[in-house]
Amino acid sequence: MTGLQRAVIPTVVFQHLEDATALRSVRAVLVRAPHVKLLHLGRTDERLAAHLDGLSISGDYGAGLSQAALDVPGFGQLFVAAVLAIERRDLTQIERLMSLLDVVPDAARAVSTKLTAWWHKHSGQFPSGTRLFPGAPPTTNHRFKVLKEHTQRRRMAAALYMSLLKPGAVLFNCAAPTRRQERLLAQMES
Numbered sequence: 001m002t003g004l005q006r007a008v009i010p011t012v013v014f015q016h017l018e019d020a021t022a023l024r025s026v027r028a029v030l031v032r033a034p035h036v037k038l039l040h041l042g043r044t045d046e047r048l049a050a051h052l053d054g055l056s057i058s059g060d061y062g063a064g065l066s067q068a069a070l071d072v073p074g075f076g077q078l079f080v081a082a083v084l085a086i087e088r089r090d091l092t093q094i095e096r097l098m099s100l101l102d103v104v105p106d107a108a109r110a111v112s113t114k115l116t117a118w119w120h121k122h123s124g125q126f127p128s129g130t131r132l133f134p135g136a137p138p139t140t141n142h143r144f145k146v147l148k149e150h151t152q153r154r155r156m157a158a159a160l161y162m163s164l165l166k167p168g169a170v171l172f173n174c175a176a177p178t179r180r181q182e183r184l185l186a187q188m189e190s
Contacts, residue, residue: 008061016054017065021076023048028075031175034153041152042178052083063088073100147172148185 027044030036055062066081078097085093138161146158152174159172172184 008058010061013055013058013062013065016051016058017062017069017080020048020051020055020080021069021074023051024076024079025074031152034151036152037150038148038155038178038181045178052080055080055084056087063090063093067093070096070100144185144189147174147181 023044027041027048030041030044055066058065063084066077066084069077070081078100081093082097084090085097143158143162146154150158155174159174163169163171172181172188174181176184
């Protein structure tokens, strides 16, 4: 064994797999949670990246574990297996993952159904023609402040509002990795 190759410790690699799948599922919830700030999302992103690195470094053993985890496919398992397949340029695994996409429940449809039901119940509380935005008039500075400091729910609202004011502009991705969001915000302000 050379200095660059080390023995794989199965227990550690398995822990990386479990934590990465769990954190990806947690991240999916955090992105939609109304109370989560960019800082909290960033911490989750960093932890997820560290576990994915651990799996990637483990080579064939980590890839094999991720494939075995697909016996009971879930959102986190699919994500981890996809990351490893893309890194390894494993076209066979990527095709297998594409076929599993229909098996994993579509959470987006359930969320939109609940939102529509809520709006039908509460729409009378919002006066027609009145522009509302979290905590202040909808100025450009306030929208940037919301994107930088507020919770995910308000950040997503600010991103949508900004795209509506500039037709054809790309929607700011509040679910992107934290560092990418910070870099884009800095570019938008300058």
